[in-house]
Amino acid sequence: MRQYHFKQRRWLGWSACGLLAAMPLWAFVSNYNERGQHQYWFKPGSSGFVSPNVMQYTSRTIKYYLDPNGFSEAGKQRELDAIRTAFDQWQQIPDSRLHFEEAGFVSGKPEVNLFDNTNTIFWEKESFLVNGGLDDIRGSLGLTFRAFFDDFNLVEADIVFNGLERQWTTDYVSPAFNAIFVEAVALHEIGHLIGMEHATIGSSTMMWQARPGLNSQLDLSADDIAFVQTYYPADGLSDKLGTLQGQVELGGEGVLGAVVLLEDTQGNLIRGTISHPVNQQWQQGFYQMTAVPPGDYLVRVCPLDHHLASQFLINGPVIDYFRFPEPTTDFQPSEPVAISIQARKTTEQRLSLQPGSAAFRILGIQPRVRDLSLLTLERSTAQITQGDQDIWVGFYGENLPSEGDGVVVGIRGSGIETKIKQYRESLFGDLDAWLIQLSVETDALPGPRSFFIQDQDGIAYANGFLHVEPRSPDTNQDGLNDIFQRSHFAHWTGEQAAPSQDPDGDRYTNLEEYQAGSVPTQASSTPISVLPPFSLLEVEVSQDGASILFESQPGQRYQLHGRHDAAEGPWTVRGEPVTAEGPTTQILDPSTTELNTFYRVEVLSR
């Protein structure tokens, strides 16, 4: 007979959404019971009933088991490493106390079962029918099943990735078209595993959807980090941070499902949450943001997209299908309100709204493009990078105001200069477009921004659907560029990828190889294998590409590499290796027709 480990009342949940904590504290979006108890791990008292095979209470460690088969036979090691990396990112959040331990491999065929005292992570590759034949996961990308007690203490979780109808990749440099990037989805699902729901900010890792391949889910946002710092805080952290809370009201009534956004004083988006339905703990329309650093901020409110809208960026059901099936959306976005947050204090702020339906809404996003020759319509965040010059982004919607008549189109937040703005009527079906050419300051604050469009009838936002990426990211704060590490290591947060390591045994550390531009996982590629800059004699750009002339040794093989920044970013291979026939050699880089690339030449082994 099966032995059930749990002795308390236990509620079960599984999801692609998230959950949270004990006291009524949060920002982001959380799950909670009718008593206002949030869902998370390690609650005192009830945690003693959880299997030690699932978690260790004293060390705040959640254990997990991987299916050793991964997604593909050829790539399983990298696929499992990508999952490990995702766990690392969550547990490396500063000022937090959350640990994960890979406890081993699943034996036999993995299956979803929240009663087996094992947190299991696997790709389902045989049947859409999972969980003992109770659920068909067709159309799903990944699902996180969670179990919890009636005090909403999480006690077990399983993650299943859809390996039947999706292609998955770990290739950071050249991900296959339309393939799903393992690390990004694993990050998202682990967010659910620790208690998060879908976000109200477009660029959050917990956004309900994102584009395939590399996307804005790949790095944890301030919203995601705040969740961990709130519910898994390091000792003493709460003394350094403050809380914002209050009620969103319309005509004296609390509003369900209003998006509450916290910005810095320049309008840069920091956090987002949602106003909640009434329960035993709070009134209808209650909202709260926790773990907010002291300082001055702006707070404003926006409606979600209508729950019946066929096209939407974020609506109630995709945040929480049960809690926000029909949120209130017939109100105008509010003006920003200035507030001040102090450490260890709660700032109360009532947010009053004006009735009215939106005259227009932003329903699609134009991702970053260099020119307007190929436009696409997406629902995911447009990513731009510090220092970008003259690139295009934009947004789509029905009946968008055209130029004139007091129409203002722009980007809320700092560090971005908008240049040309173009209106296109009915660009995709009935959808009009506003396309914006912009440049990003080299020291622009990384993080989310918001598109907006305003006329005399109102204003519409796409909150966090533009994201400034750092030019030289180092999210794990180990002193080495994340792009370099991701380009060469599937487990880029692991020991092998650390700056001081020398995984290829060529006596050069990863940091030295990064600085020189050589490959840290290839012993034949070392800093001294790269030609000194003065050996490059000439660069000529034509319609065929860029040709690079350099000094060479006859019979020696060379490989050209390029990147767009002289000092930072990963080198990528350009063209094919060539064998020198004389004292100078020319290599063509067909991928570049503009003078915006910096080159190096690697000396290959013979």
Add this chain to the structure above:
Amino acid sequence: MICCLVLGWHGWTHAGPLRPLGIHELTEASDVVLRGKVTAKKVARDEAGRIFTTVCLEVMEVWKGQLEESTFELVQSGGILGNQRAETPFQASFRLNQEAVVFCRLNPDGKGVTIGLTQGKFDVFEVGNNQPSHVRNLFLGGPPPTHPTFASRVRMPQQLPMTLEELKQTVREETR
């Protein structure tokens, strides 16, 4: 440069938890497609201890498959059983006396399981003014242009308002 536009239509990208399933895909994956009314719900455990709900439907029409009984049972994970509960986001929710169209496969126990969680269930709703019943699920269908919610809607060509009859005809054509 801007004069020569080549517009690329890649459609919506869906790397989120749910990829919208079209009616063709829903129909093809289904063993049974029927219109029915919810008459009962019951919660139990399976042999492995999982909590699940059985939804009993009074069959009004069968659009695909063959049923000998006038009632149809489908199962789904989650539910409330004594002092324990299971919740499944994106799981189809059923209310007593609610009318719905369900796209189901049969599991090894012969019970129906909705295709793609909530995507395999269409709500049937009235729009008034003697207009025909309409249907919608999370991604497909919706009310007609005269409906008050239409003003806030934008539709893509594949996301038109859909009547119950239109859905039925589409399923029937797919099964021929």
